[in-house]
Every structure is written in C-alpha cells, then in structure tokens.
Amino acid sequence: MRDPSMADFFLRDSDGAPITCNVFCRSMGLGHTDPRCLAYYWNWFNASAVEFYLGEYLRPLVAQPGYDAVFFDGADEWMKQGVWARASNVPRGANASAALEVMVQVR
Numbered sequence: 001m002r003d004p005s006m007a008d009f010f011l012r013d014s015d016g017a018p019i020t021c022n023v024f025c026r027s028m029g030l031g032h033t034d035p036r037c038l039a040y041y042w043n044w045f046n047a048s049a050v051e052f053y054l055g056e057y058l059r060p061l062v063a064q065p066g067y068d069a070v071f072f073d074g075a076d077e078w079m080k081q082g083v084w085a086r087a088s089n090v091p092r093g094a095n096a097s098a099a100l101e102v103m104v105q106v107r
Helices: 004-009 023-028 047-063 096-106
Strands: none
Touching: 004 047, 047 096
16 A cells, blocks of 8 residues: 555545545544554556456455355445545546446456
8 A cells, every 4th residue: 555656556635645444443433543444445447456456355365265255345435435536546537437337347
C-alpha cells in the first residue's frame, strides 16, 4: 500500500493521498484513527491493479487445499459510500454503472 509504483492501485483524493476506509473500525467498535483499521480502497478501474490483486492475493488463496469459495466482505463499500466518485484517479466521466461493471468483472 505504501509502494509509490503502485500508487494508482488504490483510490486517491484530489491531493493524491489514499482514500481510507473505516468500515472495519465500525464493525469492530474501534475508532477510525486506530492503526489496526487501515484499509485502502482498490482502484478497480486500473487494469494493472486488478491483475495484481487477482494474481497476488486471490489466485494463491483459492489454490490452497480446502478452498471452494471466496467471500468478499465489504467488497461494495467503495460504491455504497460513493468513494469512487470523489477519487482523482478514476477515468474521466466514470459513473455508477461503470463502477459496478468493473467491480463485477473483478469478482
């Protein structure tokens, strides 16, 4: 998450800072500034980020014995909160339909 070469793998605000998610803090009863709650929103509009996510996280996970499904908890949080709409590194003219489409393609 801190590798500069992967900066556009995550949604960024107008200052270039990662947009953080605190949904996990809420569900655990922790304050939104608690460092254990750090979560960035993946930029599903970025094809390189999608390939990295699938290749480095998802494929190794499902290749392990005993896995027959993956539960994407909170996978739509970036849409429900409208985070993609305030990100500076999404395609110009992106809309809710496009956001849903890229999320479905990843899943």
